[in-house]
Amino acid sequence: MQEYLRPLTRPLLAVLACVILSIAGRAGDNTPLTKEQVKQFLQTAEVIKSKPSSKGITHPWRLTLSNGTITHDASFQSVDEHKSEMKLASGKVEIDFVDSYKYNIAAYQLAELVGLDDMLPVYVERKWQGKTGSISWWLPVKMDDVERVEKKIEPPDPDKWNKQMYRIRVFDELVYDTDPNLTNVLIGEDWSVWRVDFSRAFRKNKDLRAPKNLVKCDRQLLEKLKALKADELAGETKGYLTKDEVNAVMARRDKIVATFQSLIAEKGEKEILY
Template sequence: MTIIVGLTLVTILQAPTAPSSLTPEAIAAFLSNAKIVHAKAVGKGVTSPWRLTLSDGTLTHDAAFQSVDEHKPMERFASGGTELNFIDSWRYNVAAYRLAGLVGLGDMMPVTVERRWRGTLGALSWWVETKMDEEARLKQKIEPPDREAWSRQMYRLRVFTQLVDDTDRNLGNVLITPDWEVRMIDFTRAFRLWARIKEEDLGRCDRRLFERLQSLSMDELARATDPYLTRDEMKAVLARRDLIVAHVKRLVAERGEQQILY
C-alpha cells in the first residue's frame, strides 16, 4: 500500500489545474488517450507510484499511476498480524472508483482508469489539487470552516470504507482540496471477502447514499466492476451492503430518521 501524498505541500500545489468544466467522462478519455510527456517516482511505501504528466496538445495535467499487483497465500505485517490470501492490486483502485459512482460518491474520488505504461498495466488517477491530507490537518489542529459539511463528508467516507472493506484506509489517503472537499484515494487493499463491518463507524448516513445502497444489484455491480473484481468479491460487497443497510435501519428505528439520515 502506498500514500501518494508523500510530497511536500508546495510540490503538491504545483500540479497543473484543469478547466473546472471537464466532465468525468472527458477526464477519463484524457487519462486513457493523452500522451505521457513526463514521469517522476513519488510517494512512500512498497507500491512505488509514479506521478505522470499527460498532454493532449490542449490540456496538460498530472496523474498518479499505480501498478502493484501482489497475490500471496499469506502476508505477515509489522504489527504482528497476518492475512491469508493477501492481495494488493491496482485493479481495486479502478473498481473502487466505479463502485463509488454507482452509489453516488463519484465526486469523492479522482477519476481512475486502466492504462498501460512502459508495458505494464496499472490504475491511472487524475491528480488532485490538494490543500493537505487528513493526517496533516489533525497534526496541525486545523478546524474545517464548516463542521457540519465536514462531518457529512466523513460519514460518507466511512460508509464507503466499510462497503469495500478497505483494510488499509489511513489518514494520509484522505485528501482535502482547497475548498475543503474530501477526496478518497488508494484502495489497493480493499475488497476483501469477509462479510463484516465496523458498526461503530456508522453513526449517520447520507440519504441518497442509503437509497443507492439499497437498490444496488449484482447485475449493476458486475457491469461496472468486471473484470476488476471476481464474482466472490462482488458477493462480499453486497453482503457488506446488506449489513450496512440493516445497521442504518436499526439506528433509524431507535433514534429516528432525522437523527440518522441527512
C-alpha cells in the same frame, strides 16, 4: 498504521495529492473537461514526463500527460501482488492477501453506482512502460491532514466536514479496505474531502469491518445502497472483481442497510439520516 475511521472530533491524516475534478467543479480546478473527457485524456494522452511519487507504499508514479492541448499530471499505480499469506506491518497475518491496482478501478465504478463518485478520483486502466495499472488525475490540494494537524487548523464548517466523513465511513465498510490508513484522505481548497487508494480493499469477508463507524448516513446514499444489484455491480466491475468479491460487497451492503434501519428504529430518522 492508524486508521482515520475514528471519532470525527479527532484529527485525520491525509497525503497524496491525486484527485479528480468532479463535474460540479467542487475542487476549484478550472480544467474544462467533463468526466468522460477526463477518462479519455487519462487513457490516451502522451506521457511526456515521469517521476516516482514521494508518498505511498505501493510506489505510484507521477506522470505528466499531454494531448497537445491540455497538459496535466496523473498518478499511475501498477501494483498487483497476490500471496497465500502476508505478514502486515501491524504484525497480523492476512490469508489470500491481494494488493492490486484493479481495486482502485472497481472502487470508482462502485462509487458511481452508489453516488459517491464525487468523493473519489476517477480511476481508469492504462498501460505504461509495459505495465498495466490504474491512472487518475493529479490535483493539488489545499493541504494534507498532517499539515492541518501540525498547524492545529480546524475545518471551517464542522457540519460539512462530518457529513463528508460519514459518507466515507459507509463506503469503507462497503469495500472492506484492510488498509484505510490516514494517508488516504485528502482536503481540497474548499475543504471538500476525497478518499483515495483502494488497492487493499474488496476482501471476501461478508461481515463489516468496523460497524461502530456507522453512525449517520446520507439519505440518498442509503437509497442508492438499497437499490444496488449484484448483476449490475458484476457487470460494471467485470475484470476487476471476482464473483466472490461481488457477493461479499452485496453481503456487506445488506448489513450496512440493516445497521442503519436498526439505528433509525432506535433513535429516529432525524437523528440518523441527513
